[in-house]
Every structure is written in C-alpha cells, then in structure tokens.
Amino acid sequence: MSETHTVALARPWFGEEEAAAVRRVLASGWVVQGPQVAAFEQAVGALHQMPHAVAVSSATAGLHLVYLALGIGPGDVVLVPSFAWPSAANMAARVGAVPFFVDVDPRTYNLTSAALQHSLRLVRERGLGRPRAVVAVHEFGLPAPMDGILETANEAGLMVIEDAACALGASHQGKFLGHFGRAAVFSFHPRKSVSTGEGGVVVTREPGLAEAIRTLRNHGQEMHNGRREFTTTGFNYRLTEIQAAIGIEQLKRFPYILEAKRRLAAQYFNELDGIGGLALPAQSPEQTWQTFMITLESEALRSRVHEACRASGIETGPGAVAGHAGALWGGQFLQPQDLCPVSTRLATCGLALPLHAQLTPDDLRHVSSTIHKSMQK
Numbered sequence: 001m002s003e004t005h006t007v008a009l010a011r012p013w014f015g016e017e018e019a020a021a022v023r024r025v026l027a028s029g030w031v032v033q034g035p036q037v038a039a040f041e042q043a044v045g046a047l048h049q050m051p052h053a054v055a056v057s058s059a060t061a062g063l064h065l066v067y068l069a070l071g072i073g074p075g076d077v078v079l080v081p082s083f084a085w086p087s088a089a090n091m092a093a094r095v096g097a098v099p100f101f102v103d104v105d106p107r108t109y110n111l112t113s114a115a116l117q118h119s120l121r122l123v124r125e126r127g128l129g130r131p132r133a134v135v136a137v138h139e140f141g142l143p144a145p146m147d148g149i150l151e152t153a154n155e156a157g158l159m160v161i162e163d164a165a166c167a168l169g170a171s172h173q174g175k176f177l178g179h180f181g182r183a184a185v186f187s188f189h190p191r192k193s194v195s196t197g198e199g200g201v202v203v204t205r206e207p208g209l210a211e212a213i214r215t216l217r218n219h220g221q222e223m224h225n226g227r228r229e230f231t232t233t234g235f236n237y238r239l240t241e242i243q244a245a246i247g248i249e250q251l252k253r254f255p256y257i258l259e260a261k262r263r264l265a266a267q268y269f270n271e272l273d274g275i276g277g278l279a280l281p282a283q284s285p286e287q288t289w290q291t292f293m294i295t296l297e298s299e300a301l302r303s304r305v306h307e308a309c310r311a312s313g314i315e316t317g318p319g320a321v322a323g324h325a326g327a328l329w330g331g332q333f334l335q336p337q338d339l340c341p342v343s344t345r346l347a348t349c350g351l352a353l354p355l356h357a358q359l360t361p362d363d364l365r366h367v368s369s370t371i372h373k374s375m376q377k
Contacts, residue, residue, distance in 0.1 A: 007359070007366060007367060008315050008356065011359075012356075018246045018250065025245045031240055033055075033239060034241050036245045036248065037055050037239050039244065040244035041201065045203060047176075050204065053201050053203045054202045055199065056199070056213075057237045057238060058198050059087065062185035063087055064091040065202065066202060067092060068216055069216060070133070070183075072092070072133055074097065075096075075097075077099075077128050078092035078098070079100050079131065079158070080101060080323070081103075081139070081343070082104065083342070083347060084137040084163070086326070088137065099329070101323050103115045103118075103119075103341065104343055106295075107281060108139070108145075109139040110136075110142060111145075112148065113148030113149055116134060116149060131157075132158065134149065134152075134159075136181065138167035139320065140287075140291040141167045141193075143170050143177060146180040147173070161181050161184070163185055164177045164186050165200070166291065168254070169254060170286060170288045171286060179205070183206075184203050184204070188243075188250075196247040196250065198243070216235060217234065217238055218237075218238060219235065220234025220235075258288060260357040261288070261355060264292075264361075268292055271368035275371070275372065278375065279296075291352050293351065295345070296350075302349050302351050308370055316351050316354070319347075321347050322346070324343065354367055
C-alpha cells in the first residue's frame with residue numbers, strides 16, 4: 001500500500017450520472033420539492049413494495065413526523081434500543097414523550113423480544129408513563145427479529161415503528177422492511193449505501209398517516225380549491241430537487257452497491273475469523289451491510305487496533321453509541337443495576353471497519369493484515 005493511500009471508512013459512489021442529473025435540475029430552475037422528489041418517492045416506495053413514500057430532509061426528521069402523526073406525546077413512553085444512533089430517543093423527547101432504553105443482542109446488535117419484555121416491566125414498575133410505541137432499529141442493515149417484537153408489542157398494546165435508516169433494500173422473512181410497523185424511515189446520509197448528501201424517506205401502508213406526514217413536512221399547509229391553508233403547525237422538512245435527482249441515479253446503482261458490500265463482508269469473515277479476542281457480527285443473508293463492526297475483548301484492545309489502523313492509513317470508528325450511558329440520558333431513567341450491559345460493551349469495544357462499494361479487495365486485505373498484526377502485539 002502507498003504511504004499516502006487512505007482507506008476510507010465510508011465513501012458514497014457518485015459519478016457523472018449524478019452530476020448530469022444535478023445539472024438538469026439547475027438548468028430547469030426548479031430546485032425545491034417538485035417532480036424529482038415525487039419520482040424519488042415513487043422509486044423508494046416501489047423498491048420496498050410500499051404504497052406511500054414521503055421524502056423528508058433526514059431520517060431523524062422522518063421519525064419526528066411519524067411520532068407527531070401517530071399522536072405520541074406527553075405521558076407516553078417510547079422504547080428504543082440503547083445501541084443505536086440517538087435519533088429515535090431524541091425525537092421522542094422532542095414530542096414530550098419519555099424514551100426508555102432497551103438492551104440488544106451481542107451479535108445482531110438488535111432488539112430482542114425478551115429484552116423488550118424486561119424493559120416494559122421496568123417502565124410499569126417505575127410509573128414512567130404509558131408504554132405507547134417501540135422503535136425497532138434494523139442496526140447496520142440487519143433486520144431485527146420482528147415476529148417476537150410484534151408479538152410482544154401486540155400483547156402490550158404498543159405501536160411498532162421501524163427505524164430502517166441503515167437498511168434500504170433489506171427484507172425479512174420474505175417481506176421488505178416497512179411491512180412490519182405502522183411506518184418505517186430510511187436515511188440517505190453519506191454513510192448509507194445510497195446517499196443524497198442528507199435526506200430520508202418515510203414509507204407506510206396507511207394513506208391517512210402518509211398525508212399527515214406530507215402536511216407536517218411542508219409547514220402544515222394543504223391546498224383547498226387552489227388556496228393555501230395552514231391546517232397545523234408544521235416544519236420545513238422538505239427534500240430538494242437536487243437531492244432527489246441524485247437519489248434517483250443512486251438507486252440505479254444500488255444493486256451493484258449491495259452486491260459489492262456483501263462480497264466485501266464475506267471477505268472480512270474469511271480473513272478475520274478465528275482471531276482470539278475479536279468477535280465478528282452475525283452472518284445473515286438478510287444483512288445489507290451498512291456497517292461492518294467487530295467487537296474487541298476490551299476497550300484497551302479496541303484503542304490499540306484503532307491506533308494501528310490509523311497509523312497505516314485506515315479509517316475506523318465507533319459503530320454506534322449506548323444512549324442510556326451518554327451524558328444526555330445517562331442515569332436519568334435507569335438505576336445502575338439496570339444498565340444495558342451489552343449496549344455498553346458494544347459502544348466501548350466495537351470498531352467499525354471500512355466498507356463501501358469502492359473498497360478494493362487489496363484495501364480490505366490491508367485492513368485485515370493490520371488488524372492481525374495489532375492483535376499479536
């Protein structure tokens with residue numbers, strides 16, 4: 001490897017097709033939400049076989065609007081996995097609800113029905129509010145075990161929302177994500193397989209829910225007999241025509257991106273399997289591999305591997321955060337004996353490795369070799 005060569009942790013695959021699409025939008029003079037956004041919505045909806053898709057400025061904005069459209073607010077508790085990006089917890093708090101953190105499985109990094117049942121008991125014992133919804137995060141592109149989550153949610157009277165920010169194109173037990181909950185959100189951040197820079201899409205089977213989200217994303221306005229009426233207090237959570245045009249071209253690349261990432265993930269398994277002190281993620285044909293994260297046996301070892309990679313021109317980073325242990329939420333709703341131990345370990349000992357469609361097999365071998373050497377010190 002060249003001394004100046006950097007192996008990027010993540011890198012969107014943009015080409016001339018995206019550049020040409022942007023030029024067409026700029027030449028048209030119509031750069032706010034319009035026909036390109038509508039076409040992008042249709043393409044994402046078709047990909048997941050969902051009748052309604054609403055483009056928004058980010059997946060976080062999408063979660064905010066879903067909570068509002070479902071009537072989640074003060075007095076409600078929203079159960080969220082601790083090991084995840086904090087959007088689901090943050091947006092629950094923003095609508096006045098209480099986020100309650102649930103531990104995850106050590107290899108899939110996803111919620112389990114057993115952990116959900118345990119957290120529901122704690123919520124009720126402590127009188128934190130009415131358990132109203134659970135957000136099933138499909139972490140790093142691997143679908144959560146929805147049968148058990150749905151069974152527990154139905155018994156408890158919980159609405160199910162899918163945070164599929166990392167899991168575009170993923171299916172579970174023969175059904176695309178989005179078909180399990182009231183709504184699902186997708187992200188098009190640069191670390192995702194398909195990127196529009198920033199952006200998100202909400203999908204749902206419910207026409208009323210979709211219409212409410214469309215109204216909320218656009219200042220709360222509706223058109224009646226050619227007149228603009230503001231029917232609720234909304235937001236400017238719109239996606240631009242420029243972003244949508246990029247997204248349309250990105251979706252054309254998506255099958256090749258997904259195939260490349262699955263091939264590279266398989267190479268990681270081949271090259272890193274059997275290393276003492278290092279745990280690999282769960283292998284599943286349903287995984288779409290937004291991130292490939294290994295777990296080291298200690299925080300010190302994680303730091304050593306991270307520094308070895310950095311010295312060799314390899315970008316690595318944390319996989320996600322343990323929301324329950326952070327400065328914002330730490331200790332607010334949980335007593336020390338109730339901390340989510342798996343989430344804590346994954347956040348402190350997990351290391352995300354480079355994985356993107358432009359990563360070469362030689363780059364990956366360089367990563368694996370560096371990890372091997374650092375583990376032998």
